[in-house]
Amino acid sequence: MGLINAGILAGLATLAIPVAIHLLRSRQYQPAIMGSLRFLQQALQQNVRWRRLQNLLLLLLRLLIVALLTLLFARPFLEKPNPEADDELHVLVLLDTSASMSGVAFGTANLELAQETAQRVLTEMPEKARVTLATFAEEAREVETFEDVDVEPVGHTDYGAALLWGATRLQRSERARKRIILITDLQETGVPVEPMKEWHLDTQVVIESVPQAGTWNAGIDRVKQPTPYARKDALLEVNIAVFGSPPEAEVEDDVDVLMEIEDREPAKHSGPLSTRTMAIPWHPTGPGRYTGTVRMETGDAYAWDDVRPFSIDVKEPMVVHLVNGEPGQTRFADETYFLRQALAVPVTDAQQVAFETRESQELGDLSNTAVVALCNVPFLQQAEITRLRTFVQGGGGLAVFLGDAVEPDDYEPLLRAKLIPGTLKRGKVAVPRRLMTWDAAHPALALFSKRESGDLSRIVFRDVFDVQPNEKAVVLAQLDNDRPALIGGRLGKGRILLVTNPCDREWSDWPAERAFLPLMRELFAFLSRGSGVPGEPAAALGLNAPDSARETDIRALPEEEFRARLGIGAAPVEELVQQDPQEGPEARAREDEIWPYLALGLLAALMLENTLADRGRS
Amino acid sequence: MAVAEQPTKWLEDPDLFMSMEDLELVAYGVVEGALHGLHRSPYIGFSVEFDAHREYQFGDDLRYVNWNLWGRTDRLYIKQFKADTNLNLYLLLDTSGSMLTDHGPTAKWRYGARAIAALSFLSLRTRDATGLFLLQDHVRGHVPPRVRPGQFHEILAALTETEPTGSTDIARALEETLELCRRRGIVLLVSDLFDNEDDILRSLSALRYYGHEVIVLHLLDPWEHTLPTRGQYEFRDLETGETVRAHAGSLRESYGQVVQDWREGLRKRCEDAGIDWLACDTDTPLRELLIDYLLKRATLH
Numbered sequence: 001m002g003l004i005n006a007g008i009l010a011g012l013a014t015l016a017i018p019v020a021i022h023l024l025r026s027r028q029y030q031p032a033i034m035g036s037l038r039f040l041q042q043a044l045q046q047n048v049r050w051r052r053l054q055n056l057l058l059l060l061l062r063l064l065i066v067a068l069l070t071l072l073f074a075r076p077f078l079e080k081p082n083p084e085a086d087d088e089l090h091v092l093v094l095l096d097t098s099a100s101m102s103g104v105a106f107g108t109a110n111l112e113l114a115q116e117t118a119q120r121v122l123t124e125m126p127e128k129a130r131v132t133l134a135t136f137a138e139e140a141r142e143v144e145t146f147e148d149v150d151v152e153p154v155g156h157t158d159y160g161a162a163l164l165w166g167a168t169r170l171q172r173s174e175r176a177r178k179r180i181i182l183i184t185d186l187q188e189t190g191v192p193v194e195p196m197k198e199w200h201l202d203t204q205v206v207i208e209s210v211p212q213a214g215t216w217n218a219g220i221d222r223v224k225q226p227t228p229y230a231r232k233d234a235l236l237e238v239n240i241a242v243f244g245s246p247p248e249a250e251v252e253d254d255v256d257v258l259m260e261i262e263d264r265e266p267a268k269h270s271g272p273l274s275t276r277t278m279a280i281p282w283h284p285t286g287p288g289r290y291t292g293t294v295r296m297e298t299g300d301a302y303a304w305d306d307v308r309p310f311s312i313d314v315k316e317p318m319v320v321h322l323v324n325g326e327p328g329q330t331r332f333a334d335e336t337y338f339l340r341q342a343l344a345v346p347v348t349d350a351q352q353v354a355f356e357t358r359e360s361q362e363l364g365d366l367s368n369t370a371v372v373a374l375c376n377v378p379f380l381q382q383a384e385i386t387r388l389r390t391f392v393q394g395g396g397g398l399a400v401f402l403g404d405a406v407e408p409d410d411y412e413p414l415l416r417a418k419l420i421p422g423t424l425k426r427g428k429v430a431v432p433r434r435l436m437t438w439d440a441a442h443p444a445l446a447l448f449s450k451r452e453s454g455d456l457s458r459i460v461f462r463d464v465f466d467v468q469p470n471e472k473a474v475v476l477a478q479l480d481n482d483r484p485a486l487i488g489g490r491l492g493k494g495r496i497l498l499v500t501n502p503c504d505r506e507w508s509d510w511p512a513e514r515a516f517l518p519l520m521r522e523l524f525a526f527l528s529r530g531s532g533v534p535g536e537p538a539a540a541l542g543l544n545a546p547d548s549a550r551e552t553d554i555r556a557l558p559e560e561e562f563r564a565r566l567g568i569g570a571a572p573v574e575e576l577v578q579q580d581p582q583e584g585p586e587a588r589a590r591e592d593e594i595w596p597y598l599a600l601g602l603l604a605a606l607m608l609e610n611t612l613a614d615r616g617r618s
Numbered sequence: 619m620a621v622a623e624q625p626t627k628w629l630e631d632p633d634l635f636m637s638m639e640d641l642e643l644v645a646y647g648v649v650e651g652a653l654h655g656l657h658r659s660p661y662i663g664f665s666v667e668f669d670a671h672r673e674y675q676f677g678d679d680l681r682y683v684n685w686n687l688w689g690r691t692d693r694l695y696i697k698q699f700k701a702d703t704n705l706n707l708y709l710l711l712d713t714s715g716s717m718l719t720d721h722g723p724t725a726k727w728r729y730g731a732r733a734i735a736a737l738s739f740l741s742l743r744t745r746d747a748t749g750l751f752l753l754q755d756h757v758r759g760h761v762p763p764r765v766r767p768g769q770f771h772e773i774l775a776a777l778t779e780t781e782p783t784g785s786t787d788i789a790r791a792l793e794e795t796l797e798l799c800r801r802r803g804i805v806l807l808v809s810d811l812f813d814n815e816d817d818i819l820r821s822l823s824a825l826r827y828y829g830h831e832v833i834v835l836h837l838l839d840p841w842e843h844t845l846p847t848r849g850q851y852e853f854r855d856l857e858t859g860e861t862v863r864a865h866a867g868s869l870r871e872s873y874g875q876v877v878q879d880w881r882e883g884l885r886k887r888c889e890d891a892g893i894d895w896l897a898c899d900t901d902t903p904l905r906e907l908l909i910d911y912l913l914k915r916a917t918l919h
Contacts, residue, residue, distance in 0.1 A: 037860055
């Protein structure tokens with residue numbers, strides 16, 4: 001049997017009242033005189049037993065009345081064995097230890113509030129319930145006790161991962177009722193973009209929310225190096241994110257951003273909080289990894305994102321060796337001019353590859369070279385062919401641009417050395433043709449799968465070199481008369497590209513097309529990615545924990561929206577009831593309550609007491 | 619007329635006198651009221667013997683003028699009568715501590731004293747020699763039976779000067795009374811009889827043996843007859859000081875039965891011994907009691 005208003009049982013203390021009245025009354029006698037007590041004593045002798053029994057019965061009845069009345073108000077109910085029982089309950093308490101929980105308000109960190117909430121939850125937990133404790137930020141981790149959670153809150157919130165981990169953990173439990181109690185600040189950035197489709201609906205989620213420590217937050221959410229390739233005067237971009245409404249004084253005052261990179265003098269930059277992005281100059285001494293810290297001072301409640309460690313990698317650019325087969329009178333008339341200009345454009349994205357070009361009329365030294373480009377080169381010496389073959393086999397890239405200076409017979413040695421992926425038949429076929437098809441699935445041309453990245457079909461070749469691709473060759477692009485324009489091949493670890501056109505404007509105007517520059521950079525980047533080739537492009541690093549940057553956004557969701565965004569269903573009925581202080585669980589009626597029987601019992605006891613008391617009085 | 623009617627009303631409502639402390643007025647009021655309601659005069663049977671004539675003097679009652687003699691002699695003569703003192707009335711009042719019980723209109727002893735005052739007034743008015751005996755565990759005081767004019771006031775004085783106290787030994791007191799009542803007469807005992815019944819009966823029987831007509835007026839307090847319906851009381855015995863705590867309501871029935879059995883037993887034993895029995899409580903109107911007495915006494919002659 002259970003009680004809806006168990007607290008009323010304290011009213012059983014009032015059992016002392018009838019006892020006290022009984023005892024008190026038994027001691028309250030009015031004095032009366034009698035001529036003789038003889039008959040009184042005789043009468044007493046006759047019914048002494050009955051009177052004692054009557055007194056005892058009256059006392060017991062009055063105690064019973066008080067007890068029944070108290071039980072009536074406690075609203076007992078018969079507990080039927082059902083899966084709703086507490087011994088069928090498995091509760092997983094998930095405590096948010098992400099960085100946003102480090103916010104401090106009035107000297108108390110959010111995490112401490114969360115720990116207090118957890119202690120309260122554990123205190124109120126039904127005795128028979130099985131309890132598992134876990135903390136979560138980026139991922140959840142089971143703990144023995146929350147008292148050990150004294151580490152500084154770090155990492156970004158990932159509610160989806162934590163809840164799925166918890167649900168999976170509970171699915172292994174043999175208990176029928178499963179419940180997750182989520183103690184968190186309901187941070188919006190921790191919610192996945194899409195609601196969780198695989199959520200286990202039989203797992204209830206009860207949310208114990210902890211209020212955010214502050215109404216605004218400014219933090220360093222990004223440290224960016226525009227290019228990983230070393231320059232003397234490099235810039236490091238520090239991005240400051242502001243969420244909420246900072247006080248006016250904070251907005252107007254300059255904020256100092258201090259950047260410290262190992263063994264260097266700290267670089268300081270000041271600007272208003274609204275600047276958002278500050279470019280701080282620094283001087284890398286060469287390729288390698290640099291680590292440092294960037295910090296600023298604001299008056300928000302969250303200190304963790306005001307100091308952010310970062311790492312950056314500095315690389316050497318890719319070296320492209322241009323072999324100029326037809327030098328001009330001026331550098332603008334050089335065979336390699338347009339190609340050189342295309343490769344020399346500085347990169348702005350860490351994903352782009354920076355090139356450094358070297359140029360000569362002979363093959364020359366190939367050390368530290370990533371790609372060799374033969375631009376309308378009439379012929380190569382056998383020794384050069386041998387070195388080039390070795391270079392390509394070792395992973396180097398080779399681009400061959402044909403032109404007026406090229407005779408098919410002179411390229412036979414190259415063909416035999418498998419340094420060109422096709423047989424040259426005859427040069428300069430004058431048929432103006434447009435570049436019609438290209439393999440957008442090929443890594444070298446993937447960029448051009450969308451027209452906005454560059455429309456290769458605008459390229460028109462007035463003349464082309466007639467080439468028959470090898471069996472193993474791959475035609476990357478064709479003209480509208482099916483003549484190949486770009487032919488790819490491999491040799492050893494290296495990649496080879498044969499272009500049936502020169503790279504100047506002699507046979508076409510393609511260097512003037514907007515697509516020329518990205519096409520050349522993509523092709524050479526592809527050639528440079530041969531296995532083992534030095535100068536593999538690498539992403540410039542930034543913050544050591546870049547994902548935690550979104551934790552700076554402290555904005556919280558209302559619980560209902562939070563639930564909807566996660567797809568975890570509405571709050572359990574019990575929780576909803578607890579949230580409304582005007583309406584406690586006692587406001588709801590249960591079908592198995594037995595108060596009507598108690599009321600009948602009370603009525604019967606009252607009637608019996610009245611009858612017995614009247615009998616005593618009459 | 620209104621003034622003249624006032625005494626009559628008083629006489630018609632003798633219980634009014636019960637509230638008075640003056641025993642003489644009580645006796646007067648009670649007796650006159652009682653007699654007023656009787657159809658048959660109680661004086662019948664109590665003849666007055668003629669003694670002599672004397673000449674009329676100013677102030678004599680004209681009712682006693684012998685008009686026949688005036689017609690013959692033309693002189694006024696007054697008839698003189700010899701007082702009839704052929705009866706002695708012994709009034710015995712229990713003045714033990716138990717008579718102090720006072721749960722009704724008045725205390726038992728006060729009720730008894732008023733009854734005795736009324737009876738002595740009535741008796742002396744009919745020229746019976748009336749005496750008073752105040753009983754406790756002995757005869758603590760008495761007024762010998764006489765008919766002299768100040769006898770009534772002497773009885774009243776004895777009653778008012780007495781305050782009940784001590785324990786009861788009615789039997790022994792009755793034995794002493796017997797020594798003092800040599801002439802036959804009527805013995806009226808007013809008592810609650812809270813004593814050994816056998817001893818009391820033996821003493822009363824002794825009085826009968828010596829030729830007295832004995833009337834017992836058994837007087838009880840209402841609570842001694844019937845306990846109250848509710849309440850818890852610590853009952854204290856007025857004579858012994860002993861106490862008993864009891865719930866009145868729960869004892870009422872059995873107590874009433876015990877007292878009734880005891881009283882009925884006494885009545886039967888008295889009647890068996892030729893002793894007349896009158897029972898009353900302090901809430902019994904005195905007039906009714908007096909009428910009962912007069913009717914009872916009428917049967918004795």
